[in-house]
Amino acid sequence: MKRLIGPLALSVILGIASHFAILNYAPSVIMDRAYTMLGERGTAVHAFNLAPRMTPQTQSVVRPSPDLAYSACRFDLSEAPNGVRVKMGSYDGYSSLSFFDAQTNNFRTIRGNGEARETRLLPANSAGNGAENGADVTRAPSQKGIILIRRLAPSDAEYAKVAEASAGDLCEAI
Protein backbone atom coordinates (compact mmCIF):
# COMPACT_ATOMS: atom_id res chain seq x y z
CA MET A 1 0.00 0.00 0.00
CA LYS A 2 2.84 2.38 0.83
CA ARG A 3 4.08 1.95 -2.71
CA LEU A 4 0.85 3.56 -3.99
CA ILE A 5 1.11 6.74 -1.94
CA GLY A 6 3.36 8.38 -4.52
CA PRO A 7 1.21 7.52 -7.56
CA LEU A 8 -1.92 8.49 -5.62
CA ALA A 9 -0.49 11.88 -4.72
CA LEU A 10 0.48 12.43 -8.35
CA SER A 11 -3.03 11.44 -9.44
CA VAL A 12 -4.64 13.96 -7.08
CA ILE A 13 -2.27 16.76 -8.10
CA LEU A 14 -2.80 16.13 -11.81
CA GLY A 15 -6.56 15.82 -11.28
CA ILE A 16 -6.78 19.21 -9.57
CA ALA A 17 -4.47 20.78 -12.15
CA SER A 18 -6.43 19.45 -15.13
CA HIS A 19 -9.75 20.45 -13.50
CA PHE A 20 -8.74 24.08 -13.09
CA ALA A 21 -6.85 24.21 -16.39
CA ILE A 22 -10.03 23.29 -18.26
CA LEU A 23 -12.10 25.79 -16.27
CA ASN A 24 -9.54 28.50 -16.96
CA TYR A 25 -9.07 27.86 -20.65
CA ALA A 26 -12.55 26.77 -21.78
CA PRO A 27 -13.99 30.31 -22.14
CA SER A 28 -10.98 31.60 -24.06
CA VAL A 29 -10.98 28.55 -26.36
CA ILE A 30 -14.71 28.98 -27.06
CA MET A 31 -14.26 32.73 -27.58
CA ASP A 32 -11.35 32.11 -29.93
CA ARG A 33 -13.50 29.75 -31.98
CA ALA A 34 -16.25 32.39 -32.17
CA TYR A 35 -13.66 35.01 -33.19
CA THR A 36 -12.37 32.77 -35.97
CA MET A 37 -15.85 31.74 -37.09
CA LEU A 38 -16.98 35.38 -37.35
CA GLY A 39 -14.00 36.01 -39.61
CA GLU A 40 -14.89 33.06 -41.79
CA ARG A 41 -18.41 34.47 -42.12
CA GLY A 42 -17.24 37.84 -43.37
CA THR A 43 -16.53 39.95 -40.28
CA ALA A 44 -13.11 41.47 -40.89
CA VAL A 45 -10.74 42.69 -38.20
CA HIS A 46 -11.46 46.37 -37.46
CA ALA A 47 -14.61 46.67 -39.57
CA PHE A 48 -18.28 46.34 -38.62
CA ASN A 49 -20.37 43.78 -40.45
CA LEU A 50 -24.16 43.88 -40.16
CA ALA A 51 -25.45 40.32 -39.99
CA PRO A 52 -28.56 39.44 -41.99
CA ARG A 53 -31.83 39.28 -40.04
CA MET A 54 -31.34 36.56 -37.47
CA THR A 55 -33.04 33.36 -38.63
CA PRO A 56 -32.33 29.64 -38.24
CA GLN A 57 -30.48 29.86 -41.56
CA THR A 58 -28.30 32.86 -40.72
CA GLN A 59 -27.44 32.34 -37.03
CA SER A 60 -23.77 31.84 -36.20
CA VAL A 61 -23.52 32.32 -32.40
CA VAL A 62 -25.53 30.43 -29.78
CA ARG A 63 -28.88 31.85 -28.65
CA PRO A 64 -29.23 34.83 -30.97
CA SER A 65 -32.34 36.95 -30.59
CA PRO A 66 -34.38 37.11 -33.81
CA ASP A 67 -35.70 40.49 -32.63
CA LEU A 68 -32.29 42.13 -32.64
CA ALA A 69 -30.00 43.14 -35.49
CA TYR A 70 -26.34 42.48 -34.77
CA SER A 71 -23.30 44.28 -36.17
CA ALA A 72 -19.98 42.75 -35.17
CA CYS A 73 -16.39 43.93 -35.35
CA ARG A 74 -13.37 41.87 -34.36
CA PHE A 75 -10.56 43.80 -32.70
CA ASP A 76 -6.90 42.89 -32.43
CA LEU A 77 -4.86 45.52 -30.61
CA SER A 78 -1.61 43.87 -31.65
CA GLU A 79 -2.47 45.21 -35.12
CA ALA A 80 -3.65 48.57 -33.80
CA PRO A 81 -1.05 49.84 -31.31
CA ASN A 82 -2.67 53.29 -31.24
CA GLY A 83 -6.08 51.83 -30.52
CA VAL A 84 -9.32 51.38 -32.43
CA ARG A 85 -11.87 54.10 -33.17
CA VAL A 86 -15.35 52.70 -32.59
CA LYS A 87 -18.55 54.49 -33.51
CA MET A 88 -22.19 53.41 -33.39
CA GLY A 89 -24.54 55.31 -35.70
CA SER A 90 -27.72 56.76 -34.19
CA TYR A 91 -30.88 54.66 -34.13
CA ASP A 92 -34.35 55.52 -32.85
CA GLY A 93 -35.03 52.18 -31.13
CA TYR A 94 -32.96 50.36 -28.53
CA SER A 95 -29.27 50.20 -29.42
CA SER A 96 -26.10 49.34 -27.54
CA LEU A 97 -22.40 49.06 -28.22
CA SER A 98 -20.80 46.27 -26.19
CA PHE A 99 -17.23 45.04 -25.84
CA PHE A 100 -16.16 41.46 -25.04
CA ASP A 101 -12.66 40.36 -24.13
CA ALA A 102 -10.92 37.07 -24.89
CA GLN A 103 -12.30 35.58 -21.65
CA THR A 104 -15.93 36.31 -22.74
CA ASN A 105 -16.33 39.19 -20.25
CA ASN A 106 -18.57 42.05 -21.34
CA PHE A 107 -16.14 44.70 -20.12
CA ARG A 108 -18.12 47.73 -21.30
CA THR A 109 -21.50 48.58 -22.80
CA ILE A 110 -22.55 51.98 -24.10
CA ARG A 111 -26.28 52.54 -24.60
CA GLY A 112 -27.36 54.50 -27.67
CA ASN A 113 -30.51 56.26 -26.40
CA GLY A 114 -31.17 57.51 -29.93
CA GLU A 115 -27.75 59.16 -30.31
CA ALA A 116 -24.55 58.22 -32.13
CA ARG A 117 -21.85 57.03 -29.72
CA GLU A 118 -18.09 56.96 -30.12
CA THR A 119 -15.15 55.69 -28.09
CA ARG A 120 -11.47 54.87 -28.51
CA LEU A 121 -10.55 51.32 -27.62
CA LEU A 122 -7.07 51.17 -26.12
CA PRO A 123 -4.91 48.46 -24.56
CA ALA A 124 -5.28 48.29 -20.80
CA ASN A 125 -1.57 48.96 -20.29
CA SER A 126 -1.11 51.77 -22.82
CA ALA A 127 0.50 55.01 -21.67
CA GLY A 128 -1.64 58.10 -21.12
CA ASN A 129 -5.38 58.27 -20.79
CA GLY A 130 -5.95 58.57 -24.56
CA ALA A 131 -8.68 61.10 -23.91
CA GLU A 132 -7.22 63.96 -25.93
CA ASN A 133 -9.88 66.38 -27.15
CA GLY A 134 -12.34 64.89 -24.70
CA ALA A 135 -12.69 61.59 -26.53
CA ASP A 136 -14.33 58.76 -24.62
CA VAL A 137 -11.90 55.91 -23.88
CA THR A 138 -12.50 52.20 -23.34
CA ARG A 139 -9.72 50.00 -21.96
CA ALA A 140 -9.53 46.45 -23.31
CA PRO A 141 -8.34 43.77 -20.87
CA SER A 142 -7.14 41.57 -23.76
CA GLN A 143 -5.49 42.08 -27.14
CA LYS A 144 -8.29 40.39 -29.05
CA GLY A 145 -12.03 40.49 -28.66
CA ILE A 146 -15.39 41.21 -30.23
CA ILE A 147 -17.41 44.43 -30.41
CA LEU A 148 -21.14 44.00 -30.90
CA ILE A 149 -23.85 46.50 -31.76
CA ARG A 150 -27.39 45.39 -30.94
CA ARG A 151 -30.38 47.23 -32.38
CA LEU A 152 -34.01 46.33 -31.79
CA ALA A 153 -35.53 45.23 -35.09
CA PRO A 154 -38.38 42.71 -34.73
CA SER A 155 -39.64 43.25 -38.30
CA ASP A 156 -38.29 43.54 -41.85
CA ALA A 157 -39.22 47.22 -41.89
CA GLU A 158 -37.23 47.91 -38.73
CA TYR A 159 -34.31 45.85 -40.00
CA ALA A 160 -34.27 48.13 -43.08
CA LYS A 161 -33.96 51.11 -40.71
CA VAL A 162 -31.07 49.35 -38.95
CA ALA A 163 -29.35 48.86 -42.30
CA GLU A 164 -29.54 52.64 -42.83
CA ALA A 165 -28.31 53.38 -39.30
CA SER A 166 -25.42 50.96 -39.63
CA ALA A 167 -23.95 53.14 -42.39
CA GLY A 168 -22.86 55.37 -39.52
CA ASP A 169 -21.00 52.57 -37.71
CA LEU A 170 -17.23 52.65 -37.70
CA CYS A 171 -14.51 50.34 -36.41
CA GLU A 172 -11.02 51.24 -37.60
CA ALA A 173 -7.46 51.08 -36.39
CA ILE A 174 -6.12 54.53 -35.45
Next chain:
Amino acid sequence: MKRALIWLLFALGGIGVGAYSALAMSGLLPGDRRTGGPIEINGWHGDFAMGSEDASPYFRARIARHGLLALANTEAVYFTRLLDDSGQPFSEDCTYRLSGGAMPADWWSVTLYNSDNFLPDNSDNALSFDASRAGHGAGDGAGDGAWSAIISPNKPAAETGWISSKAGGTFDLTFRLYVPGDGVLDRPEDLIEAPSVERLSCTGEAQ
Protein backbone atom coordinates in the same frame (compact mmCIF):
# COMPACT_ATOMS: atom_id res chain seq x y z
CA MET B 1 8.58 -1.53 -15.88
CA LYS B 2 5.56 -2.48 -13.80
CA ARG B 3 6.29 0.38 -11.41
CA ALA B 4 6.38 2.88 -14.28
CA LEU B 5 3.10 1.54 -15.60
CA ILE B 6 1.43 2.10 -12.22
CA TRP B 7 2.65 5.71 -12.12
CA LEU B 8 1.38 6.24 -15.67
CA LEU B 9 -2.04 4.75 -14.95
CA PHE B 10 -2.51 6.85 -11.82
CA ALA B 11 -1.40 9.98 -13.70
CA LEU B 12 -3.83 9.37 -16.55
CA GLY B 13 -6.59 8.51 -14.09
CA GLY B 14 -6.07 11.76 -12.21
CA ILE B 15 -6.10 13.82 -15.39
CA GLY B 16 -9.22 12.01 -16.59
CA VAL B 17 -11.15 12.53 -13.36
CA GLY B 18 -10.08 16.17 -13.13
CA ALA B 19 -11.03 16.91 -16.72
CA TYR B 20 -14.36 15.09 -16.54
CA SER B 21 -15.35 16.76 -13.29
CA ALA B 22 -14.54 20.20 -14.73
CA LEU B 23 -16.62 19.54 -17.84
CA ALA B 24 -19.50 18.10 -15.80
CA MET B 25 -19.56 20.84 -13.16
CA SER B 26 -19.47 23.61 -15.77
CA GLY B 27 -22.11 22.07 -18.02
CA LEU B 28 -19.76 21.47 -20.93
CA LEU B 29 -20.54 17.79 -21.43
CA PRO B 30 -22.50 16.98 -24.60
CA GLY B 31 -26.22 17.03 -23.94
CA ASP B 32 -25.95 19.01 -20.71
CA ARG B 33 -28.63 21.72 -20.83
CA ARG B 34 -28.44 23.00 -17.29
CA THR B 35 -28.99 26.70 -17.22
CA GLY B 36 -29.43 26.99 -13.49
CA GLY B 37 -28.58 30.08 -11.57
CA PRO B 38 -29.38 31.22 -8.06
CA ILE B 39 -32.41 33.28 -9.10
CA GLU B 40 -35.62 31.33 -9.68
CA ILE B 41 -38.84 33.12 -10.59
CA ASN B 42 -41.92 31.14 -11.57
CA GLY B 43 -39.84 28.34 -13.11
CA TRP B 44 -37.37 30.64 -14.87
CA HIS B 45 -33.73 30.44 -13.78
CA GLY B 46 -31.16 33.20 -14.07
CA ASP B 47 -27.77 34.34 -12.86
CA PHE B 48 -27.05 38.04 -12.93
CA ALA B 49 -23.29 37.37 -13.04
CA MET B 50 -23.67 36.53 -16.73
CA GLY B 51 -21.19 38.46 -18.85
CA SER B 52 -19.47 39.75 -15.73
CA GLU B 53 -15.96 39.36 -14.39
CA ASP B 54 -17.62 38.36 -11.11
CA ALA B 55 -18.94 35.12 -12.62
CA SER B 56 -17.54 31.94 -11.09
CA PRO B 57 -15.22 29.96 -13.37
CA TYR B 58 -17.88 27.24 -13.63
CA PHE B 59 -20.63 29.67 -14.65
CA ARG B 60 -18.28 31.52 -17.01
CA ALA B 61 -17.46 28.26 -18.81
CA ARG B 62 -21.15 27.31 -19.00
CA ILE B 63 -22.15 30.68 -20.43
CA ALA B 64 -19.30 30.58 -22.94
CA ARG B 65 -21.01 27.55 -24.40
CA HIS B 66 -24.71 28.32 -23.83
CA GLY B 67 -24.83 32.12 -24.00
CA LEU B 68 -21.70 33.60 -25.56
CA LEU B 69 -21.68 37.40 -25.93
CA ALA B 70 -24.37 37.91 -23.30
CA LEU B 71 -24.56 41.43 -21.89
CA ALA B 72 -23.75 42.36 -18.30
CA ASN B 73 -26.74 42.72 -15.98
CA THR B 74 -26.93 46.51 -16.03
CA GLU B 75 -27.89 46.27 -19.70
CA ALA B 76 -29.83 43.00 -19.86
CA VAL B 77 -30.83 40.07 -17.66
CA TYR B 78 -31.57 36.60 -18.96
CA PHE B 79 -33.70 33.74 -17.65
CA THR B 80 -34.17 30.27 -19.09
CA ARG B 81 -36.64 27.49 -18.41
CA LEU B 82 -36.76 23.88 -19.57
CA LEU B 83 -40.06 22.86 -17.98
CA ASP B 84 -43.67 23.96 -18.32
CA ASP B 85 -45.85 24.99 -15.38
CA SER B 86 -46.66 21.33 -14.64
CA GLY B 87 -42.97 20.41 -14.47
CA GLN B 88 -42.85 18.57 -17.82
CA PRO B 89 -40.04 19.20 -20.34
CA PHE B 90 -41.08 21.31 -23.31
CA SER B 91 -41.84 19.32 -26.45
CA GLU B 92 -42.67 20.37 -29.99
CA ASP B 93 -45.47 17.79 -29.85
CA CYS B 94 -47.36 19.95 -27.37
CA THR B 95 -49.20 23.26 -27.45
CA TYR B 96 -48.64 25.82 -24.68
CA ARG B 97 -50.05 29.14 -23.62
CA LEU B 98 -47.37 31.67 -22.68
CA SER B 99 -48.79 34.54 -20.68
CA GLY B 100 -47.63 37.43 -18.57
CA GLY B 101 -48.05 41.09 -17.79
CA ALA B 102 -46.12 44.34 -17.82
CA MET B 103 -42.37 43.91 -17.29
CA PRO B 104 -39.95 46.21 -15.43
CA ALA B 105 -37.71 46.84 -18.42
CA ASP B 106 -37.49 48.98 -21.56
CA TRP B 107 -37.94 45.90 -23.73
CA TRP B 108 -38.44 42.15 -23.19
CA SER B 109 -38.74 39.01 -25.29
CA VAL B 110 -39.27 35.26 -25.00
CA THR B 111 -37.39 33.15 -27.56
CA LEU B 112 -37.43 29.41 -28.30
CA TYR B 113 -34.19 27.43 -28.77
CA ASN B 114 -33.44 23.78 -29.54
CA SER B 115 -31.18 21.53 -27.48
CA ASP B 116 -28.12 22.79 -29.38
CA ASN B 117 -28.76 26.36 -28.17
CA PHE B 118 -29.80 27.53 -31.63
CA LEU B 119 -33.05 28.68 -33.21
CA PRO B 120 -34.83 25.56 -34.52
CA ASP B 121 -34.61 24.98 -38.24
CA ASN B 122 -37.96 26.15 -39.56
CA SER B 123 -39.09 28.98 -41.81
CA ASP B 124 -42.11 30.15 -39.81
CA ASN B 125 -40.50 33.49 -38.91
CA ALA B 126 -42.11 33.15 -35.47
CA LEU B 127 -39.45 32.13 -32.97
CA SER B 128 -40.04 34.79 -30.37
CA PHE B 129 -42.66 37.01 -28.77
CA ASP B 130 -41.59 40.44 -27.59
CA ALA B 131 -42.84 43.61 -25.97
CA SER B 132 -43.59 45.30 -29.29
CA ARG B 133 -45.89 42.47 -30.32
CA ALA B 134 -47.60 42.39 -26.94
CA GLY B 135 -48.08 46.14 -26.96
CA HIS B 136 -49.43 46.35 -30.50
CA GLY B 137 -52.25 43.89 -30.09
CA ALA B 138 -50.59 40.97 -31.85
CA GLY B 139 -51.06 39.03 -28.64
CA ASP B 140 -54.02 39.34 -26.33
CA GLY B 141 -52.79 42.64 -24.98
CA ALA B 142 -55.05 44.37 -22.51
CA GLY B 143 -55.06 47.69 -20.73
CA ASP B 144 -53.32 46.26 -17.66
CA GLY B 145 -50.40 45.05 -19.74
CA ALA B 146 -51.58 41.44 -19.78
CA TRP B 147 -50.63 39.46 -22.87
CA SER B 148 -50.50 35.88 -24.09
CA ALA B 149 -49.18 33.90 -27.02
CA ILE B 150 -49.38 30.30 -28.20
CA ILE B 151 -46.34 28.04 -28.53
CA SER B 152 -47.08 25.27 -31.05
CA PRO B 153 -45.58 23.59 -34.14
CA ASN B 154 -48.38 24.92 -36.37
CA LYS B 155 -49.82 28.41 -36.59
CA PRO B 156 -52.95 28.67 -34.44
CA ALA B 157 -56.22 29.37 -36.20
CA ALA B 158 -57.12 32.19 -33.85
CA GLU B 159 -55.50 35.60 -34.31
CA THR B 160 -52.99 35.56 -31.49
CA GLY B 161 -49.31 35.86 -30.78
CA TRP B 162 -47.41 32.75 -31.83
CA ILE B 163 -44.03 31.13 -31.21
CA SER B 164 -43.36 28.26 -33.58
CA SER B 165 -41.88 25.12 -32.00
CA LYS B 166 -41.61 23.30 -35.33
CA ALA B 167 -38.33 21.31 -35.43
CA GLY B 168 -37.67 22.43 -31.86
CA GLY B 169 -37.63 18.91 -30.41
CA THR B 170 -37.19 19.16 -26.65
CA PHE B 171 -36.80 22.91 -26.64
CA ASP B 172 -36.26 25.58 -23.99
CA LEU B 173 -37.21 29.24 -23.65
CA THR B 174 -35.07 32.29 -22.92
CA PHE B 175 -36.65 35.38 -21.35
CA ARG B 176 -34.71 38.61 -21.90
CA LEU B 177 -35.23 41.90 -20.09
CA TYR B 178 -33.30 44.79 -21.65
CA VAL B 179 -32.48 47.85 -19.57
CA PRO B 180 -33.97 46.48 -16.35
CA GLY B 181 -35.83 48.99 -14.20
CA ASP B 182 -34.77 50.39 -10.84
CA GLY B 183 -34.45 47.75 -8.15
CA VAL B 184 -34.69 44.74 -10.49
CA LEU B 185 -31.11 43.67 -9.89
CA ASP B 186 -31.60 43.86 -6.11
CA ARG B 187 -35.12 42.44 -5.80
CA PRO B 188 -35.88 40.48 -8.99
CA GLU B 189 -38.32 38.13 -7.26
CA ASP B 190 -40.38 41.09 -6.07
CA LEU B 191 -40.39 43.08 -9.30
CA ILE B 192 -40.45 40.56 -12.15
CA GLU B 193 -43.66 38.66 -12.84
CA ALA B 194 -42.07 36.07 -15.11
CA PRO B 195 -44.40 34.56 -17.72
CA SER B 196 -46.26 31.33 -17.08
CA VAL B 197 -46.21 28.49 -19.62
CA GLU B 198 -49.31 26.32 -19.44
CA ARG B 199 -49.45 23.05 -21.35
CA LEU B 200 -52.73 22.95 -23.30
CA SER B 201 -52.52 19.70 -25.31
CA CYS B 202 -50.12 17.16 -26.80
CA THR B 203 -50.01 14.69 -29.64
CA GLY B 204 -48.06 11.46 -30.15
CA GLU B 205 -45.86 10.11 -27.38
CA ALA B 206 -46.00 13.39 -25.50
CA GLN B 207 -49.70 12.86 -24.69
